[in-house]
Amino acid sequence: MQARVSRSKMESLEAAGRVLDPAHSREERLLVPSECKSSPTSHPVEPALVHQSPTQPVEQLSEMLLWHQITQVVVTSSQPETALSKIAAILGEAFGVDACLISVSTNQPQRQVAYWFANPNATIQQTEVLDTYSTIAATKADLVISDLQSDLQTEITSASETLPFRAVMKVETRFQGQVNGAISLLRSHPHSWADFEIATLNTTSDQVAVAISQVLLQQQVLKQAQYQSLIRRLTMSIQDCVELPKILKLAIDGTAQALQVKRGFVLRLRYWDPRHSIRSNVDRVPRARVIVECEWQQEVGQTAIAVEPASQAETSVSPSFWVSECVLCQHAISTSGALTLTDESEFPASVEPTGIAPIFDPAQMPALLLVPLESKNKLLGFIALQHDRPRTWQSDEIELAELVSAQISSAIIQTETLRQVESLVEERTAQLQQSLELQAKLYEITRRQIEKLREMNQRMDEFLSTLSHELRTPLTSMMLAIRMLREAKLSPDRRTQYLNILEQQCAQETNLINDLLALQELETKQVPVQLQKVDLKQVITDLTQPFYQRWGLKGLNLEIDLPKRSLTLNTDLSSLNRILLELLTNAGKYSDPNSTVSLKVTQQTGQQIALTLVNDGPGISEAELPHIFEKFRRCQGMTQNAVPGTGLGLALVKSLVQHLNGTIAATSIPLEGHHETCFTVLLPQNLERVE
Incomplete structure (x- = not known):
């Protein structure tokens, strides 16, 4: 069960143990009254963290050897996170304790603690020690306590509440007159700390203070290098015209990790009226929608320096909301520069019906850094960095967020410009x-x-x-x-x-x-249609009589295939006669001697009459076939061969067929030594008068 020491318990700690005033000199700190010692056998021993003391007397601790080992760690360690853990191991083994913890006092939101345990397999007890130690490490004085549980017996309100350690010796480390950390030696059983142990730890604390300052300096250098690397990668991505979503992800991931926050967002503003995107002194809320373009959430960290546990509760994030729905966004829009909130009390008060968007949730994320994305006084959105504990935003952190904001703004403007x-x-x-x-x-x-x-x-x-x-x-x-x-x-x-x-x-x-x-x-449709009922068989019989005698001199034979029953047409008789006359004349003109011309009449479906005229002769070429119904168009060689004609006959036939609301088509199929040319005319059996 995790147990935390309350402030009242802390006051009892200071009253029960020997508190060394940090304002005293080094000599005063080394003077320890003998009455602080107590018998180590007067209380039970915690078995989980028991560690056997070294065989040599602890009085033989060599301060010079410790100084040399600590210096070697500081000089040779390439990672500042591991250096303090190694120093904690050196001190823990040298003093023969069950645990040694070195806390670092920085401006970071979380206290950094490097630790060493004699029994590394007791992970549950280690977690309890780290949880309970947070209050002790926060005291502003050195402590020497022989039995923590006995001295706080009146403060324990539950029989189930136990402390994971009994004896504590804590010494603050000072560098250039300022406290930069603390060394704490813990034992799982009561222990009277000897004068030479206190003196050795006090002497060693100066070297540990130097090591902590070196670690902090290395961390600062690494942090600045991380900042510069992030800005350089963003600059190169923008120069290489990387897609905007990738740039936003790189920016928010890198910034959130560099500042060690729990969550980060890139928020874009979508204005109802683009003119409202320009910042002005007018006190009005623009009609704009806040959209979460990119989000980063901290995962469970795995670093060499442990971080005190924090709440990992997730916040319900709304993908978008109106500016008018969030008083925090309204306050950020009206504020010039970055908006920094260190704890929940600094959040602007909600005014009904306007509240704070669920994405910010001050109860879960009390610290907020909101940096505007803007270009030429045009507000594009915000970078939002949140933490689950109150924290003070340092100037270099705000400066990094503003540099990243400038890079993101440039990327957005560049993307929009390229898109335009x-x-x-x-x-x-x-x-x-x-x-x-x-x-x-x-x-x-x-x-x-x-x-x-x-x-x-x-x-x-x-x-x-x-x-x-x-x-x-x-x-x-x-x-x-x-x-x-x-x-x-x-x-x-x-x-x-x-x-x-x-x-x-x-x-x-x-x-x-x-x-x-x-x-x-x-062609000009100036010819009226004179409708009358005609007997098609009689018309063809009367029309073809002259051709028998005329074609007989040439050796041509005319065959007529008519239906057995009579066919009555309601049509224009003069136009019908002219069509048949021109087709028969054309067939006789272009037929081979001693050949047969056949005329066949059939009744088609749809109340149509088909007139098919077939003759054998020189035929019509494939290239000339589509043009034979054009005016003055004659086949090649007809004029040179003295074939009489003007090229108007077939053109006149087509116009007459169309005049009777019919169609005409021609084919010319090559056979052995000649062509079979066929003209097919389709006429309606009952032609209706068209006004």
């Missing part, structure tokens, strides 16, 4: 990409227009070439016929022949002009 630059670059890149895409579209549109212009020029050239051929040939025949008719001796038969030529060529020119006009009217 990246966002601006991405925005400009997106705009440039859109501009390039727009330029590419404009280029593509321009290219297509140029291609269309080239195509139109080519078609115009073809049209002019075709028109020239189609006009000159009839005109030439007409001119010759006129000249021959002027001959006086021309016979009546010859005159009739030339008149027939004139009439035929005039009709050809008239048909060309009519086709051009009809095509223009169809």
